[in-house]
Amino acid sequence: MDLKKIFIIYRKEMLDLLRDKRTVITSVVIPIVLYPLIMIGFSSLMIRQETKLEQQFVDIYLQDKSVTEISSRIVDSLQTMDYVNIYYESEDYLELIQQDILHAAITISDTLGATGYELFKITITYNEAKEMSKMAYSKLRNILLEIETGLVGERLSAIQIDEEILDAIEIKADNVAPPEQMLGFIVGKILPYLLIVLTLSGGAVVASDLVAGEKERGTLETILVSAARRIELVIGKYLTIITISLITVFLNLFSMFFSFKHLMTQSGVDTSSVQLPLSNFGLILIAMLPLVTLLAAILLSISTYARNIKEAQSYQMPIIFAGMMLAMISMLPGFELTLGFALLPIINFALLFKNIMMGSFNGLHFAVVVGSTLILDILAIYVSIYLFNKESILFRTAEEDKTLKFWGKEKSNVFTSQFIVIFFVVMLLLLFYIGGSWQSKDLMEGLVKTQIFIILLPTILVLRISKNNLPQVLRLNKTRPSNYLMVLLMAVPALLTAIGIGNVINYFFPVSETYLKSMQELVGLEQKSIWMALLVIGILPGICEETMFRGYIINGFTKNGFWKAIIVSGILFGIFHLDPFRLLPASILGFYLGYLTLKTNSIFPAMLAHFSNNSLAIILGNYADKIPVLKNIFQDDQISIWYSIIALIIFIVLLRSFHKQNRTEELNFE
């Protein structure tokens, strides 16, 4: 490996990219322009609103019942106020204030205090429900307090006492959370998420251009035959992605920070204490470098694997989405960095970032985060170099490109992996935005709508429009009755095994209590009937999710073989649950369901298995502490490890006999 060559390659790639409008716009112009625009627009809107209120005249009714020398002095001061109209006569001011025609009324009367001094009683009548009235009140109150201070001062000096006698207690608000920690808390939640997403999206544009783009334009072969070694090419390109990602991230952060500061000063908030904790920035940078390089290496591998830019972009989408999901952990309440989490890429960075910002991080964790990311990073670069050396990858002939034109006359191919990935990502976005908002309005109704309109209907629609034979594609085939029996028999040990696996995962990667509570509230059945729950959580997913994953998606991968189809569709199924902690358990369930489908060449066993799994989970969740046998097995929601192992053994025995009973059917139906 020759460093000089790497530098030559790096310099050329940078020159090439900086002349590319698309790259410059996404990584330089947008961050510089976008945030200030948003913030300035926002702040000027706020200021305008405020000044508008303050500069409107308020109408006040004034009644001076005292008519002494001092009360007329008070009236005089009131008359000097800006933006105030004072009326001295009013028929029914109470009525008028209620109608917001008059904004406040002020009545002055006086009595003699116990010590012989005059005491002015001033009543301010106003309407708390009205903005203008509230403002009139606070204006009046402020000026009256000022007058009071003046009067008290006069009285004290009349009897030759220093005004300072009044200052016996001085109250100073001192928030125990130092400003750095407060800011760190806010910044620690949102910044890590932004950093990860920005790094990914900044790198993605560049990465797709660097290898897939060269393939598309026919320049790849020219550098492959040049005297540069493959490893030099990979590293030169890899450094380019890292550089552009870092530029994007820094520009975004700086622009965001200064815009934020601008907003604060404009709105009159004291910003002297608002500083990004600069001393910690070095640490964040050190922690970030391996992450940026890991993401760059992954993006580079994708770009090398893809045949053209379009394909690279469609493969990038799920990666970006997964990155966003993992990064979101920084926004969930109560998660703390443990050694287990420190091993999980992206999640570890998000949690470490929060700790560094709060000034409370642990050196060991820091080292584990950086070290484990670096190891993955090296693996990812190795994959890139491997792909770069594989001629079957570099010289792949393009698959026929009719994937997106599936509404033509003849039956067309919606089973290419590229089309399925796009379909999956679109479904994921729908689920996230539309399904999420439905479910937050009304959970049960939202779940029903999600299953039917986001999961089932689009799948059917794609298959119908592309002129496929639905019963055949979806594998609505009969299978022997004993298979259903076997599936039912396996349901209980399968669930117990799954719970056991869940407990093991939870042991290494503890889920925070607050998070668990909020999840439990979501699935809690307090007011809902168990039948409703069985329908919504048992039957509907059994039909709808199976149709999407085992009916459609799995078929996109059967050409790669029995097991690959099961694994890929299972992982997609896991990702579809949009929860990093259910990724693994849901993927394993997905493997099992995929296996049942391909093995029997029928979707019905998987539907039954899915239904019985979810239903059993509901029943256990609600009755575990009411039925004595179950009470024995579950203690504090934990299943004893021995029961899990026994369940696993039973499950394996049953699965083996199931496997022997069924011969693998022909995979492809075309």
Added chain:
Amino acid sequence: MIKVDKLSKKFPQKEKDFYAVNELSFTADKGEIVVLLGVNGAGKTTTMRMLSTVLKPSSGTATVEGFDIRNKAQQVRSRLGFLSGDTGLYSRLTPREIITYFARLYDVRDNIIRERIMELSDVLDMGSFLDKKIDLLSTGMKQKVSIARSIIHDPPVMILDEPTAGLDILTARNIVEFIHKCKNQGKCVLFSTHIMREAERIADRIVMIHEGRILAEGSWSDFKKDTGLRDLDDIFIHYVNSTSEEEVSDGS
């Protein structure tokens, strides 16, 4: 010089592996232009890609300047100027930047690069567009840049895959003349085309290939003597037919 020895390349296919190149053997010497002649899909590009080490042979081997393409890829590549048929150029860079980039990858020193660029720009008549972006150039201009790019390091062996495809006669002739000059400087040139006339004008020796195998090898006068035909196309078709007859008789 190039020595090709029973070189084969098979691409895995669903039913049966497909041989794009099948036990090809020939040589090309210093100061010689050898033309690979064959129809579309004959295996010319695949052969040249193996010689330039971007594809690995399935069996057989070849040497370039004495270095084996299978295990001395680095040495082979630095002694080779390779121009592939559907070559692309970086559209946002200028010819000078591209040529300099490749020259540096070949470890040519910067002052020599400048000299070479002037030299090549003279011969290929590129002076007027050396500093324009590639985007703005015509097909012929781009092809000249590609040629300059591939031989900037003054390699002893040149492999040119259809360098005149898509060019007008003037530009094509220009390039053919240039290749002649290179030959006269003692370079070994392997040149592919499916245009018979071009093959006739430029070749010292012709290797006719069809479906990955050699049909015939020699100069045009050899071929004319051998077949008794005068038209180039007729000669080519004669050889194609004679092999398919052989296959038929083999099969019976």
